[in-house]
Amino acid sequence: MTLRDLINKLLGRETASANTARERLQLVLAHDRVDMSSLSTDLLDKMRKEILDVVAKYVEIDFDEVAVSLETEDRMTALVANLPIKRTLSGEIQFKNIEKKNKSK
Amino acid sequence: MAKTSRTILICSGKGGVGKTTLTANLGIALANSGASTAVLDADFGLRNLDLLLGLENRIIYTAQDVLDNNCRLDQALVRHKQEPNLALLPAGDPRMLDWMKPDDMKKISNLLSEKFEYVLIDCPAGVEDGFKNALAASKEAIVVTNPELSAVRDADRVVGILNTCDIHPIQLVVNRVRPTMMANQEMLSIDDVTSILSLPLLGIVLEDEQVIISTNRGEPLTLSGKKSPASKCYLNVSKRLKGEDVPVIDPNKENTSLKDKFIKLMQTKIF
Numbered sequence: 001m002t003l004r005d006l007i008n009k010l011l012g013r014e015t016a017s018a019n020t021a022r023e024r025l026q027l028v029l030a031h032d033r034v035d036m037s038s039l040s041t042d043l044l045d046k047m048r049k050e051i052l053d054v055v056a057k058y059v060e061i062d063f064d065e066v067a068v069s070l071e072t073e074d075r076m077t078a079l080v081a082n083l084p085i086k087r088t089l090s091g092e093i094q095f096k097n098i099e100k101k102n103k104s105k
Numbered sequence: 106m107a108k109t110s111r112t113i114l115i116c117s118g119k120g121g122v123g124k125t126t127l128t129a130n131l132g133i134a135l136a137n138s139g140a141s142t143a144v145l146d147a148d149f150g151l152r153n154l155d156l157l158l159g160l161e162n163r164i165i166y167t168a169q170d171v172l173d174n175n176c177r178l179d180q181a182l183v184r185h186k187q188e189p190n191l192a193l194l195p196a197g198d199p200r201m202l203d204w205m206k207p208d209d210m211k212k213i214s215n216l217l218s219e220k221f222e223y224v225l226i227d228c229p230a231g232v233e234d235g236f237k238n239a240l241a242a243s244k245e246a247i248v249v250t251n252p253e254l255s256a257v258r259d260a261d262r263v264v265g266i267l268n269t270c271d272i273h274p275i276q277l278v279v280n281r282v283r284p285t286m287m288a289n290q291e292m293l294s295i296d297d298v299t300s301i302l303s304l305p306l307l308g309i310v311l312e313d314e315q316v317i318i319s320t321n322r323g324e325p326l327t328l329s330g331k332k333s334p335a336s337k338c339y340l341n342v343s344k345r346l347k348g349e350d351v352p353v354i355d356p357n358k359e360n361t362s363l364k365d366k367f368i369k370l371m372q373t374k375i376f
Binding site for chain 1: 289292374
């Protein structure tokens with residue numbers, strides 16, 4: 001915080017407009033840059049479904065908490081997928097195997 | 106034949122940010138430093154570079170005539186009176202828009218790069234055909250922008266396209282900088298602009314009334330040798346473009362009045 005910001009705050013004035021400009025610009029550019037890579041929402045939805053299908057083969061996902069989105073930073077757009085795992089399928093199978101073994105004993 | 110030739114696109118996306126003024130001043134500054142320089146007006150629809158250089162009455166042939174074999178390149182080039190190292194290749198008339206193709210631009214710029222060390226291409230505003238034509242002929246680029254939302258947004262768009270076109274380096278010039286407004290944080294700072302566009306900074310140009318006056322006269326600031334704030338900046342940009350190791354002008358250091366000092370004090374970080 002600068003001296004100016006402090007005085008503005010004490011007087012209840014608006015903050016300097018450069019900050020507003022920067023924030024608005026970053027937001028609008030994040031959208032522009034994604035537009036340019038021509039990833040429509042339809043395409044993103046399709047991609048999300050396919051990713052989930054693949055991952056669901058190996059682990060059990062918490063479908064309510066799944067989030068797949070595009071994030072842009074420094075001229076790089078990244079696909080960020082947050083897929084909370086409930087448990088691994090293999091773990092589950094192993095657990096069952098152990099149960100069976102126990103029973104067989 | 107020039108030893109090594111650099112073909113540099115000067116573009117911005119948005120109109121009115123100062124592409125043509127930069128091209129004219131940079132052209133004069135480079136020529137004045139001894140490098141043979143050509144400026145090519147790629148804005149065929151709305152040409153203005155001839156006006157800024159004061160050469161509007163001396164145009165006989167255009168790039169169009171060269172391509173049509175109506176004249177030789179030498180005949181179409183307009184040499185500057187006071188700065189004979191600089192030549193302007195004027196655009197054709199607006200009708201040229203219809204048949205001009207990227208290959209035509211390549212032909213013209215190849216012809217120029219055989220004769221000149223620097224070929225500066227003044228690009229039309231927008232990201233449509235005129236821009237794509239100019240782009241096809243260029244090896245490196247200077248993106249001009251103002252510390253202002255719409256100019257930066259459009260510049261970002263242009264940079265996105267340049268990045269897909271094997272153009273390197275892409276350098277940034279921030280034009281029409283008002284140091285006092287920046288100090289007041291009522292204008293995007295140079296750091297804001299460079300970090301948002303993630304481009305290396307070639308230089309800044311301060312807002313200066315002398316730019317308008319020099320345009321009225323058709324004598325670019327760098328020609329007169331007058332010590333105005335913008336002319337100092339243009340010279341700085343031309344030196345850095347030539348690879349000289351000079352620091353970018355710091356807008357904060359351009360403030361010397363008591364009021365500016367007070368504003369600076371207000372900027373001090375307290376916590």
